[in-house]
Amino acid sequence: MTQHIGELAPPNRLMLTPGPSSMDPRVYRALATPLVGHLDPWFKGCMDDTQVLLRQIFQTENRLTMPISASGSGGIEASVLNSLEAGDEALICVNGLFSERMAVIASHTPAKVTKVEAPYGKPVDAEDVRRAGKGKKIKIVGLAQGETSSGVLTQLEPFRKVADELGALLIVDAVASLAAVPLHVDRERVDICFSGTQKAISAPPGMSPITVSPRAEEVFRNRKSKVQSWYFDLTTAMNYWGKDRLYHHTPPVSLIYALREAMRIVMEEGLETRWERHRVNQLALIAGIEAMGLELLVKKPTDRLPTVTAVMIPDGIDDAKVRNQLLDEFNIEIAGGLGPLKAKIWRVGLMGYCSQKPYVLLFLAALEKVLLDQGLRVPSGAGVGAAVQSYTHAHSEAATVSR
Ligand SMILES: Cc1ncc(COP(=O)(O)O)c(C=O)c1O
16 A cells, blocks of 8 residues: 555657557647646637648548547447448448458447458458449448558548449548548548547547548438447537537547647648658568568558558567567567467558658668577668668658658
8 A cells, every 4th residue: 555656757669550659749748738628718719620630631521520539449439330220231341350340340230230351461352342232222331441450451442432332321440541541531432431549640549530421420310219329429429529519528638639739740741741751661661671581461562551561470480579679679669460460460550750761761770680689581781771772762851750
C-alpha cells in the first residue's frame, strides 16, 4: 500500500509500426492545452473546425461526418451495426485479420453474412463478389482499402461497380489508408468510410473518423428495428455532432484538440503531396529491403499498401530477437505478423509523421546491423545504398516532412 509510483517518463520511440505512428510536436502541444467542457461555446467552434477538416481529408460534402469516440474498431461497429438488421444480407471481402473483423462484427447482427475471401497477401477479386451476390438482395459490400495485417491495398472502383449492380451500400475501412493513399469519398461514391486517428493522420489513438453518404443516412432512417448499440447509433450521436450540439456522451475533448491539429498539418502539406510522400518512401524502403536479400509478402507492386510493408522473415532468423534488438539498441518499434502470419513476417509501418526519408535510411541501417548480429549475411550497406538510389530516381524532396 505504500509503494511509490514515479512520474510518467515513456521512452521516445520511433514507431515504424502499422499504428500508432509517432506524432508531430505540434500535436503534443495541442494535447496539452487547457481542457474545456464539451458543451462550452468555444468548444463548439472547435468541433466545427474538426468536421471541416475531416470533410477535406475524406474528400466529401457528407453532412454526417464526425470522429466517433472509439478506436478504429468502433468505426467498424458503427458502420456495420447501423446498416444491417434482420432479413439483410452482407458480403464482406476478407483478406486479412481486419477485414475478417468486419465479418465477425457483422455476424453479431441478425443479418446473413457471407465472406468472400482471398489469401493473405492478395486483394479479394471483385468478380468473386459479383458471383457471391448474383441473384441476391445484398445490403452491404464491405472491404478494407488497406489491410494492415498483410500490407495489401484494394482498389475501390471495381467494388463500387459490383455494389451498384447488387444495389448495395459500399463500406470502406480506411483505418490504415486515410491521409496516405488516394481516396475521394464523394467521387468514388463510398457510402460509409471510417478510419483511425493513430495511423496516417498521426494523432493519438482513441478516435474513429467516419463519414456517411446521404444514401446511407436514408437507409439508417428507414430501419425497422433499433440499432443494436446505443453508443454507436449514428443517428443519435449526430444530435451532438449535428447542428443542435446536444449532449450524447462526453467526448474525449483533448483528443479532439489533437486530431484537429494533426489534420491541420495534413492539409498544410496537401493531400496529394502527402500521398506522394508515402509512395516515394515505401518505394525506397522496398528497394532497400530487396537489396538486402529479403522478400516481401505482397508480390504484385500495385497490391502493396504504401503505409505497411510486409517483409518475409528469413529462415533461421528469430522474429522476436530482431524486433527486440531494434527496440533496445535503436529505439525503433516494428510489428510482427498476426494470425497465420505470426513469426512469418515483419510489418514495417511508414505512416503519417513516420513516413520520412531520414527514418527509412535509419531503419535500413539498423536492420542491417541487427540481422548481421543475428547471423544473417547481409551485403554491407546494400539496403541504404539501394534506398538512396531510389530517392535519386524519385522526386526525393517529396520524401520528407517540410518543417
Ligand atoms: C485496417 C484496420 N481496421 C481496423 C483496425 C482496428 O483499429 P483499432 O485497433 O484502432 O481498434 C485496424 C487496426 O490496426 C486496422 O489496421
